[in-house]
Amino acid sequence: MKAMQKRLGIYFFAILVLTIISNCIDPIEPDFELREGLIFVEGFASTEPGVSFVSITESAIEFGVYVVNFVEGASAELENVDNGEIVPLVEIEEAYVPPEDFTVAPGESWKLNILMPDGKQFTSEVEKVLDPIPLSDLKVQYDPELEFREIFGGRFVPGHEIFVSFTDPPGAGNYYYWSYRSYENLDICEKCRESYFRDGECRPLPRGIGGLQPYYDYPCQSDCWRIRFPESIPIFEDEFSNGRTITDFSIGNAILYTKEDMVIEVQQFAISASAHEYYKVLKDLVDNNSGLNAPPPAGLVGNMFNPADSEEFVFGRFTAAATSLASVFVDRTFIGEEALEGREPLITEPTFGSPLPPPATVSAPCSETRFRTAIRPEAWIDQ
Template sequence: MRPEFDFKSGLVSVEGFVSTTRGSSFVRLSEINEFNIGVNRFVNVFIPGAQVSFLNTTTGNVVELIENEEAEIYMPPTDFVAMVGETWELEVVLSNGKVYRSLPETIIEPVAISDISATFNPELVYNLGWDDFVPGHSIQIDFEDPPGSENFYYWNYRSFERKDICAACYDAHIYRGGTCIPVDPYPLRPETIPIHTYYCESDCWRIRYNQNIFIFNDRFSDGLSIAKFPVGNVLLYTKKDILVEVQQFSLSASAYEYYETLKDIIDDNGGFNSPPSAALIGNMFSPGDPTEFVLGRFTAASSWVARTFLERSTIQLDPLENVVSVPEGTWSVPFPPEEYVFYAPCPGESRYNTSIRPEGWPTN
């Protein structure tokens, strides 16, 4: 039975992750400060303006994280990776001077993935957003569980698919100089204000992440060969070909217990976008106030990466997303006075976009 918790306005939640895989480390800060009557729960609100650092207690190195306002996340430099055997801590200093720290986490050896495969299912999972069963691929892996030791696994994935549209401007705006600017006066009635979209002028990939937690412990399978174990659901958002990168993390026992609780909450609430309905007290604390509850956890873990490329153009089902292209000039109105613009650059390197060809993407 999951314990209930009496949430109070102002509680801080810290979710941090350090990994041996580039692009997988992050920190998310939020505050529970608003009760939403419609969903009958408190809402997590992103905390900007903090100083966030990974502290390597093995080497003494300090890694400063950068705030990504679009993703509402703090990220280390793009080339950051941790190493097996290192011990890490997290430090957060809010704009009001409040300090939060984590207990130390040591990175243990990863377990190798020996094979990866995917199976398409027209009714893969039930999705609350669509109120129906939705199509997609189930991702499965094979691995050899090391004998004679307790092993705790957590799987994450990110997927890459080419973007066609690299900018979209709403509310009578057009794309100029790297941003959306208003057209004034606008020649159409307010109720007919269109959207304008702009094709990518160069290679650009959209990055998506898993929306559910997949975990496993070897209590009843120590030293066995694990085959076709499901570790992710890749929904058919579009019919574009997609590269799926699975990360198999080796966790500590305490980290596994935390993610086991988080999985129960997410499965009940319908995904990562739903705020927790029960307390998630991990290894974060406030040095200045030992009585303060700090939600969330900092985890440092090694990972083994496996990739699979899925061709989806021949699937005979409609995708979940329908992206409509509306270039300038589509609305047959006399603007802008200069030549139309049809292209925009890739939004840049971030958690959700990249112009760098992903490892494993076909070259032809």
Template sequence: MGCTEPIRPEFDFKSGMVLVEGFVSTAPNGSFVKINTVNEFNIGTNSYENVFIGGAEVSFINTDTGDVVALIEDTEADIYIPPVDFVAIAGQTWELDILLDDGRQYKSLPETIMESVPISAIGVTYKPELSFNVELDDFAPGHSILVDFEDPPNVENYYYWNYRSFEFRDICVTCHIYRIYRDGTCVLIGSEIPPEVELVHPYQTYYCENDCWRIRYNQNIKIFSDKFTNGSTIERLPVADVLLYTKKDILVEVQQFSLSASAYEYYETLKDLINDNGGFNSPPSAALIGNIINPNDRDEFVLGRFTAAPAETARIILERDDVEEDQIEIGLLAPEGTWQEPRIPPEEYIFEAPCPGESRYNTSIRPEGWPTN
């Protein structure tokens, strides 16, 4: 009596559905579109995966002026981005238009950009166990970014935060087994690796020959509603978790967005799903139906959402000299010539490579707020 036998629940995952995440922002480099399809179960990773859809024609449309902004496909980041000088303005209304290479079309409902709420102060606190990291299967150390702001009275406000972090790179290129960097790419030396050769290092690394910064982005959702704090002064609200990937000093750029009620509801659902599934790249376990439709097939369910929101930006330098915990990423230096059996003469070695180029994840342009000394 009273004894129960637990059973493993079975879920019906529908593959092949399109997942769209679109964002128009008043912040420079804050606008983007991601298009994925929810794929079949991957036995190798023991999970369902989202697969990027490339080759699409993607545009932002200003419904007030009729202006069309064509987005460019960034194949390194699997994302579509507008021209680098694109910024939206509060009060404008935007739509998203997508045409896939197979002829399918997707459009969003219009979104109007509201007025932003400024950040009055930004701070930081360090925690040895900041958040649980799925890849490490353990709690990871890092810094929690805190903000202050004055919530406007007599109106409902909803907030959402993104961040970018900039860290100075030592290594600009890594070439894997028996490959070396020549003429802008990693090329193979020889046709195969002899089975009797024991590698000292399975890769070769190349120092940056010019200034280069790596860019990282948030991996979780931070939102806030003023339902119980309307018109109050909000102080030291945690809005970003910056993990200790490196013990070097880094620059963190926080963006505070003001959302509509429907956008907040969507990101609240997305936050719950990410917390359940363990990461940004995990596919949704429930239907994230937003404001995107297939105008030629109203019966098709399209996951995701297009959001237009204003942003306020604040920056802070994180000094990590006194951090005791080990950094998450620990890489070994392996310049050319560190094989046990070199295949090129030492006089032909090179040790440097240029910054990978301007992209979502790298830049050779000094970030705004980076110390000059």
């Protein structure tokens, strides 16, 4: 029975990963038996500030469909097992994050501890931080038919392919994992549909008042950037390229969701062999998602566990990784193709004679979240 539950969990995990990777907000219709209450943990501790995070999600059935919900109210901490240092994580925008200036260092050993709202405890195996491997080059290339998407009946969509170059150190095997963040200038910081913005939130429109709009836009009070994350799992091992220079290795696509200028910041992680094996299995699941009903690949085992119950299966992995960063500015002024995200007409509150409760509000702050920031990207160029 436990083996069958584990296998069903792996099936669900494949869908869960697809949901997380694509930032999908639509529920997933199941075509095989799944279970509620499956826990997935994904965590990184990095040698670069602002990169470390932990995500905790749980499977659920809502209105007959399977969804993945962020777990609120957990307590998470990073522990340096060399000196006993404890770093508490704070819950911000569907993630648990350490202080902005937190970093780990090569040679240190860390683990992740989690206390769930129901009292269950999860912990990770100890991860040792390796030495970083520098990126020597980062570039992007625009393609008007970059990637096929199942939208508008199915078509190729435009965007930029991302390439990195680096020199692999000779000797022992090296393993790589990449993530990246794209920063796009954000003009509207809040859009309140059938509502209006007051005291940091969208409030329902008053009933019985005429002259109201279907939504109100609130431009950003200061410079603000939207943050997007990758929709793939790029990995590499140096089995056949030990000690060589790797040139223009493709690590993913930045789809043309908008035509705003963009900064792409790439994080190159030096990871362990076990971490690489884990992400290789995930990559297989994501790249071959049309075959989810086939037997899942072997080896889908992370390093999270319940110390009080060795039989409980916990999906996910905590990785402590040496990180190298590189950024590039992308000018999208002269792109002719249409962006995937259309722009609705700008509707703002009237400053005089408004039927909405006072005070009239015409802008909103650029609040710091995992998906947007007022901190200017290092490579940003004003145009």
